[in-house]
Amino acid sequence: xxxxxxxxxxxxxxxxxxxxxxxxxxxxxxxxxxxxxxxxxxxxxxxxxxxxxxxxxxxxxxxxxxxxxxxxxxxxxxxxxxxxxxxxxxxxxxxxxxxxxxxxxxxxxxxxxxxxxxxxxxxxxxxxxxxxxxxxxxxxxxxxxxxxxxxxxxxxxxxxxxxxxxxxxxxxxxxxxxxxxxxxxxxxxxxxxxxxxxxxxxxxxxxxxxxxxxxxxxxxxxxxxxxxxxxxxxxxxxxxxxxxxxxxxxxxxxxxxxxxxxxxxxxxxxxxxxxxxxxxxxxxxxxxxxxxxxxxxxxxxxxxxxxxxxxxxxxxxxxxxxxxxxxxxxxxxxxxxxxxxxxxxxxxxxxxxxxxxxxxx
Numbered sequence: 001x002x003x004x005x006x007x008x009x010x011x012x013x014x015x016x017x018x019x020x021x022x023x024x025x026x027x028x029x030x031x032x033x034x035x036x037x038x039x040x041x042x043x044x045x046x047x048x049x050x051x052x053x054x055x056x057x058x059x060x061x062x063x064x065x066x067x068x069x070x071x072x073x074x075x076x077x078x079x080x081x082x083x084x085x086x087x088x089x090x091x092x093x094x095x096x097x098x099x100x101x102x103x104x105x106x107x108x109x110x111x112x113x114x115x116x117x118x119x120x121x122x123x124x125x126x127x128x129x130x131x132x133x134x135x136x137x138x139x140x141x142x143x144x145x146x147x148x149x150x151x152x153x154x155x156x157x158x159x160x161x162x163x164x165x166x167x168x169x170x171x172x173x174x175x176x177x178x179x180x181x182x183x184x185x186x187x188x189x190x191x192x193x194x195x196x197x198x199x200x201x202x203x204x205x206x207x208x209x210x211x212x213x214x215x216x217x218x219x220x221x222x223x224x225x226x227x228x229x230x231x232x233x234x235x236x237x238x239x240x241x242x243x244x245x246x247x248x249x250x251x252x253x254x255x256x257x258x259x260x261x262x263x264x265x266x267x268x269x270x271x272x273x274x275x276x277x278x279x280x281x282x283x284x285x286x287x288x289x290x291x292x293x294x295x296x297x298x299x300x301x302x303x304x305x306x307x308x309x310x311x312x313x314x315x316x317x318x319x320x321x322x323x324x325x326x327x328x329x330x331x332x333x334x335x336x337x338x339x340x341x342x343x344x345x346x347x348x349x350x351x352x353x354x355x356x357x358x359x360x361x
Contacts, residue, residue, distance in 0.1 A: 003030040004131040005048070009041045009055040009067070010034075010082060015107065019054060019082070022120040029127060036060075038067035052130045053079045054105075054123075057092050065096055072100040076138065078130035080123075082107060090213045094221060097187045100138050102130045102329065106211045125274070129184045129302030129330055137300075137329045139188040176202045177239055177255065177262050177294050178356055179286045181279030181309075183209040183301025185329025189349055190299075191222060194244060196353035199227040202295075202360035203239035205247075205255060205264060205286075207279045209301065212250035219246045235266040241360075247277035254285035262290065273305040279333070283309025292317035295359045297352060298343070300328040304336035311342035321355055324348040 006029055008019045016034040023029045032048055035041040039061045041053075053071065057064035064081070071077050082105045083093040093104055103126040105119065182189055186208045194204075210218060216232045223230040226244070233245035233253055239262035247253035247266070254265045265285075272278035279298065283306055286294045296313040298306045300323055314320045322334035322343035327350065337343045347355055 001028070003028055004127060005030050005032045005051045006127060007032055007041055007044065007050040007053055008034045009036075009038055009053065009059070009064070011036050011056060011059045015056070015082065019123065022123055023127065026124055029124070038062040038064065038070075041067070042070075049075070050077065052127050053077055054082055054127070055079060057081065057083050057096065065092060065099065068096055068099050068101055072138075076100065076135040078102055078133045078135060080105060080126045080130050082123075090217050094214065094217045097218075098221070102126075102133055102138070102184050104211055104214060121274075125302070129332070132302065132332070133184065133329050134331075135329075137327055138185065139192065175260075175293055176360060177286065177290050178202050178204040178297065178359070179255070179282055179294060179313075180204060180206045180297045180299065181283060181301075181306040181333070182207075182299040183275075183279075183303070183305065183330075183333060185300035187218060189323070189329070191225065192349055193299075193353045193356070194222055194226045194228065194230065197226065197228055197356060199242050201228055201242060201356065203241055203262065204228070204244045204356075205233070205239060205253065205282060206244060207247045207253060207277045207282045207306075209275050209277070209305070210249045212248065215246055215249045222246075233264050233266055235264070237264050238262065239264065247282065250276055252277050252281045254281060255289045256285070257289045273303065275305050279306030280309035284312050287312040287316040287318060290318065294318040295356065296320045297323075297356075298334050298337045299323040299349070299352070300330055301333035302330045303332050306333050307336035307340050307342060310337045311340045314342045314344060319359060320344045321352065322346050323352065
C-alpha cells in the first residue's frame with residue numbers, strides 16, 4: 001500500500017525536526033519535505049504534491065491561513081494545523097477550520113520539543129485521519145438553509161434575541177434532549193446542521209473533539225451564526241429549548257437529571273477512546289438519564305468514539321442517527337456505530353437538521 005506523503009511547514013526548526021522524526025517512525029507515512037514557510041512549501045509542492053499538509057499559522061513571507069486558503073481554492077488537500085495554544089492563536093486557528101482545515105495539534109510557547117514528542121501519537125492519528133478524508137465533502141462555509149420547513153422555521157439570529165435563560169424559560173420542562181458527537185470534519189458539519197435549526201428547537205448537547213481554548217471560540221462563532229444560543233458548557237448548565245451546549249476541550253461532559261430538568265456535568269478525568277471530551281462518555285450518560293426521551297446523532301470523524309455509547313442509547317430506546325457515508329469527511333465514527341447496530345437511521349448531512357426538528361415536535 002502506498003505511504004501517506006506529508007509535508008511539514010513551520011518556521012521553527014525544532015518543530016520541523018520533531019514532527020519529521022515522529023512521522024518517519026511510522027511505516028505507512030513518508031515525509032517528502034520540511035519547509036520554513038509556505039512560499040518554500042509551494043515550490044516543493046510543484047514538484048511533488050503531498051497527501052497531507054501540516055502547517056503552522058504564524059510564519060514569515062506568507063501566513064498559514066493565506067496558504068490554506070490558496071490550497072483549498074486551487075487543489076483542496078487535507079491539512080492539519082499545528083498552532084500555538086494561546087487565545088490569539090486559537091482565534092486564528094478557528095478561521096483555519098472554517099477555511100477547510102481538518103484538525104488541530106496545539107503546541108505551547110515553551111517546552112515545544114518535549115510537548116511534541118509526548119503528543120506524537122496525536123500527530124500520527126491526525127495525519128492518518130486527514131489522509132482518509134473525502135475533500136469533496138469539506139465545506140469552507142455553511143450553505144444557506146434550503147427552502148422548506150427547516151429553513152422557514154429558523155429565523156436569522158438577531159443581536160437583540162431573547163436569551164433562553166430568561167425568566168420565562170425557567171418554568172419550562174425539558175422532556176427531550178438531542179446529543180451530537182463528531183470529530184474530523186465536524187466543525188463544518190455542525191455549522192451546516194445548527195444554522196438550519198429554529199430558535200425554539202429542542203435543547204442540544206454536543207461533543208466535538210477539539211483542544212481546550214478552541215471550543216469557547218468555536219461556540220462563540222456558531223452563536224453568531226445560529227438562531228439558537230450556542231455556548232461552551234459550564235458545570236451545572238441547564239439543557240433548555242433554544243440552547244446548544246458544547247463540551248469544553250479537555251473536559252468530559254455528561255447529562256444529569258434534576259427533577260424534570262436536564263443539566264450537564266463538566267468534569268475532568270482520564271481520556272476515553274484517546275479523547276477528552278469523549279462522545280462515548282456523553283452518549284452513555286444520555287442513555288442512562290434520558291433513555292427513550294433522547295435523540296443521538298453521530299457524524300463525521302475518525303475512529304470509533306461514540307459507537308458504543310450510541311449502541312447503549314439505542315438499547316435504551318432512544319432514537320439514533322448516523323451520518324451517511326456519502327456526506328462524511330471521514331466515515332469512521334458513523335461506520336463503527338452502524339456496524340455495532342447502534343444506528344436506527346442512516347441519514348445524509350443535509351437531512352439531519354430536519355430530523356432534529358421533526359423529533360422535537
